[in-house]
Amino acid sequence: MLDVRRLHMLTTVAARGSIAAAAQSLALTPGAVSQQLSALRREVGVELLRPDGRTVALTEAGRVLVDHAEQIFAAIREAESAVAAVKGTVGATATLAALPSTVARIVAPALHTLASRHPQLTVTCLVTDQAQLRELLLGTVDVVLGQRYHHLPEATVAGVQAYPLLDDPLLVVTAAAHPGDAPVALSDLATHRLAVPPPTTECGQAIHHACQQAGFTPTAPYVTADIAAQLTLARAGLATALIPATAIETAAPGIRTTTIADRPIRRRLFAAIRSSDTPNPTTAAVVTALRTSARRARAGQALALP
Structure with missing residues (x-):
């Protein structure tokens, strides 16, 4: 099963344009982000990022995974809101x-x-x-x-x-x-x-x-x-x-x-x-x-x- 935290790191790198910028926004080191993205790449068995000048960009497989990740995150947010609504506080x-x-x-x-x-x-x-x-x-x-x-x-x-x-x-x-x-x-x-x-x-x-x-x-x-x-x-x-x-x-x-x-x-x-x-x-x-x-x-x- 894919790790949701690693998916979030991938979407953050895609939005920020670089591993360093993503790491800064996530309050992590670039090395820690790179390590988790490498683990995600091994899980899916295909490259997810490619160099793009001084930044990085998603591969075709990376774009597909990010699109699905957004749906996953939306479902998680919906679940969190539903639980919060039940609590009513x-x-x-x-x-x-x-x-x-x-x-x-x-x-x-x-x-x-x-x-x-x-x-x-x-x-x-x-x-x-x-x-x-x-x-x-x-x-x-x-x-x-x-x-x-x-x-x-x-x-x-x-x-x-x-x-x-x-x-x-x-x-x-x-x-x-x-x-x-x-x-x-x-x-x-x-x-x-x-x-x-x-x-x-x-x-x-x-x-x-x-x-x-x-x-x-x-x-x-x-x-x-x-x-x-x-x-x-x-x-x-x-x-x-x-x-x-x-x-x-x-x-x-x-x-x-x-x-x-x-x-x-x-x-x-x-x-x-x-x-x-x-x-x-x-x-x-x-x-x-x-x-x-x-x-x-x-x-x-x-x-x-x-």
């Missing part, structure tokens, strides 16, 4: 991957709620904007707080169940002394010096796309994904920033926020878990807490926006 641990821009207004309140309602539950929070859904499918995390910008088509990911949380507009942020607080046309920002995220980020791409649709290429002497840095530049009067509303403290001093009147840039925040026919009480509790925080954040936005 929230478990002891969960791992949440969340975007840095959601920590203050959504994640932190949700963690407070969970601590109050389920004191036995310890939530490990990974603050990252890198490949969250992949980590979810690999089983590294249990819940993802992700985003999708409005200019991208809706997409579904096999094996993932997503729950909408909040439509989050980007606000125009300037120094408090900047005149005017009425909504602005996006084209008005053509003459502004902007502080924006790198074009490799989802937010940077959304801003660039919207500006092009408004007829101009943004002038951005300041390029940073660090929202604190963007706010500092705006507060100092050095730049205009475009920042998601939930990433801005409602009482942040020294800045003025306004909405975009004609071509709003929005992201949809969502909570995602691995698909299952049987709800898991632990992940359900985390998602419920995130949805509660999102409702409160939405109410706060309605009061704060001009």
Whole structure:
């Protein structure tokens, strides 16, 4: 019988692209992973990996085995959820991957709620904007707080169940002394010096796309994904920033926020878990807490926006 742990190592190597990267994510040594993969190769009697430049790739047999392994893992997760549902209690641990821009207004309140309602539950929070859904499918995390910008088509990911949380507009942020607080046309920002995220980020791409649709290429002497840095530049009067509303403290001093009147840039925040026919009480509790925080954040936005 095939060893499930070795199958998991194979799928992790396939996803990470190398034995070293897989070993790091599994908290093992590369030698230990190689040893287990060699044992798996002997069990099936055929090569499963081949060199591919500086990385490794699956052979045809390896792809077949990984496809079947995904079905096995799905069945195991379903069994775990079914047992948890029978128990009817929230478990002891969960791992949440969340975007840095959601920590203050959504994640932190949700963690407070969970601590109050389920004191036995310890939530490990990974603050990252890198490949969250992949980590979810690999089983590294249990819940993802992700985003999708409005200019991208809706997409579904096999094996993932997503729950909408909040439509989050980007606000125009300037120094408090900047005149005017009425909504602005996006084209008005053509003459502004902007502080924006790198074009490799989802937010940077959304801003660039919207500006092009408004007829101009943004002038951005300041390029940073660090929202604190963007706010500092705006507060100092050095730049205009475009920042998601939930990433801005409602009482942040020294800045003025306004909405975009004609071509709003929005992201949809969502909570995602691995698909299952049987709800898991632990992940359900985390998602419920995130949805509660999102409702409160939405109410706060309605009061704060001009």
